[in-house]
Every structure is written in C-alpha cells, then in structure tokens.
Amino acid sequence: MTNPIQxxxxxxxGLYxxxxxxxxxxxxxxxxxxSKVNVASLGEVTIPGERGLKTVSFESFFPRDYNPAYCEYSDFMNARSWVLQLETWRDTRKSIRLLITGTNVSIPVLIESFEIQPERAGHVGDIFYSLTAVEYREPSVRKVEKKANVVKAAGASRPTQDKKAPKSHTVKKGDTLWAIAKRTYGNGADFKKIYEANKATIGKNPNVIKPGQKLVLP
Known part of the structure; x- marks a missing residue:
C-alpha cells in the first residue's frame, strides 16, 4: 500500500x-x-499583523541500502549524492519547492540549515540529518508616484493667452478704403468693416481718408 505521505x-x-x-x-x-500597544485609558491593546514566513523542520536519514521496512522506494540516490545535492541548494541559496503530500504543505523554501549527524550503531553507511527550511517569498517593489504639490498664490489666476494685437495701416497718398480692403481681405467690398472700426478717425465720409491716418484693420 502506497504511503499517502510523501x-x-x-x-x-526541473530536478524532482x-x-x-x-x-x-x-x-x-x-x-x-x-504588536502590543499601550493606549491610555484602554490599557494594552493587541493588533494582529500579517502572517510571517512558514518554517518546516524534520529529521531522517539517507540509507545506504534498500530496506522495505523503512524505505519508501528502492531506486533512490546514494546517501552521499543526497548530501551533496542538499548542500548545493543550501549554499547557493536557490529556492526549491517543498511538497508534503496528504498535507497543505506545498511552498517554495530556502534551506536554512542542513546538518549531518554521526553514524549510528546498526546503520553502517547510512547518513542521518536534520533539515530546516524557511518559506521563500519573491521580493516585490512597488512604484510610488510622487505628486508635486502646487501652491497657488492668493488671487493668482491661470495665465491667459496673449491676444493678438489688431492689425493697423497708416494711410498713404492715393489710398482708398476699397483698395486697403482689397489688399487685406481680398475683397474691396469689405471696406465697410474698416470704416465702421475707424469711423471716429475718418469722419462721416468713408471716401475721404488722409495720408498719415492710422486705421485699425479688424
């Protein structure tokens, strides 16, 4: 009958x-x-934290020869090879998975200690050992984005976009509003816009403009 505990x-x-x-x-x-915290008027208060790392410890031996009385199977590595493999895992700090069937133990671990004990009477060639493994967790780094603190001065407002200054034209000899509108807008009939914007400068007659007058071109 197969032992449910392995x-x-x-x-x-991939070594299994x-x-x-x-x-x-x-x-x-x-x-x-x-954590225990002493809070005034409440006395000592206990605050639970997160679970720590699991630790698994056990003792056994690597047999020189197969014996059905205590061996789980027959085609196992020799005792010295077992010792070398476990020492390699321990010394290189490589994580391995420890699985104990029939239990809830199936965790990545690091071998914290692996000690070989002296040969015992009646077990010539067998190597006894004790092993302690600690649960391994991959280190994780969380990125924290820092938000710049922006302090606005009292009364400060958002900068406004510079408004484009209106174009202007200084009247030259021979100019007419029609000709100026034609050059500026591509249509002489738009002279009315120029006149309405400069009525105070031109006066009542849009057909009479004088050299040197500065006209706003809307």
Whole structure:
C-alpha cells in the first residue's frame, strides 16, 4: 500500500527528488506578526499583523541500502549524492519547492540549515540529518508616484493667452478704403468693416481718408 505521505523537493531546473525515508514527524510553524500597544485609558491593546514566513523542520536519514521496512522506494540516490545535492541548494541559496503530500504543505523554501549527524550503531553507511527550511517569498517593489504639490498664490489666476494685437495701416497718398480692403481681405467690398472700426478717425465720409491716418484693420 502506497504511503499517502510523501516528501518531495523540486528545484527550478526541473530536478524532482523524493526522500527515500519519511521523517517520523515534522514541524510547521506559521507565526503572525502581533504588536502590543499601550493606549491610555484602554490599557494594552493587541493588533494582529500579517502572517510571517512558514518554517518546516524534520529529521531522517539517507540509507545506504534498500530496506522495505523503512524505505519508501528502492531506486533512490546514494546517501552521499543526497548530501551533496542538499548542500548545493543550501549554499547557493536557490529556492526549491517543498511538497508534503496528504498535507497543505506545498511552498517554495530556502534551506536554512542542513546538518549531518554521526553514524549510528546498526546503520553502517547510512547518513542521518536534520533539515530546516524557511518559506521563500519573491521580493516585490512597488512604484510610488510622487505628486508635486502646487501652491497657488492668493488671487493668482491661470495665465491667459496673449491676444493678438489688431492689425493697423497708416494711410498713404492715393489710398482708398476699397483698395486697403482689397489688399487685406481680398475683397474691396469689405471696406465697410474698416470704416465702421475707424469711423471716429475718418469722419462721416468713408471716401475721404488722409495720408498719415492710422486705421485699425479688424
């Protein structure tokens, strides 16, 4: 009968390894950040924070030979290869995924500690070890956009666009309103616009303009 509890380790390169001997027990801690604040008149108040990183710890051994009494399968790596692989993951600080089937443990971790214990009597060639792994979270950086504070002075208003100054024309000898309108607007009949805008300067007769008079061309 297949054991529902299996310990698997998988790295990002696709190496997928199963522990040959299950630990007799394992410990998972999942702390929560808690702040204690002393508030006047209320006494000490506890404020819950976000969940901390999980830590998984267990002990077991890598057998030299297959023994159906405690081995989960037969075609496992030799004990020394297991030690080298775990030390490589630990020393290079590469994250791996720890999966314990039949439980809710399936998390990326970093190996925090991996210690080999002395050979025990009756286990010649077997390597005993203890391992502690800490949950790994990808670092994330949030971009914060700073908004410039714009302080408006009292009474300040939006700058207005410069209005174009009206065109003007200084009357020369031989000029007529018709001729000026023809040159300016392309139509001599528009002389009436010039006359209406300059009636105070020209006088009652639009046909009489004098050299030197400055006319506004609307």
């Amino acid at each position: 310990f698997w380790l998988k790295d990002r390169e 390894l199963r522990l040959p001997v299950n630990p007799s027990e394992f410990t998972v801690t999942s702390p929560y950040g808690v």
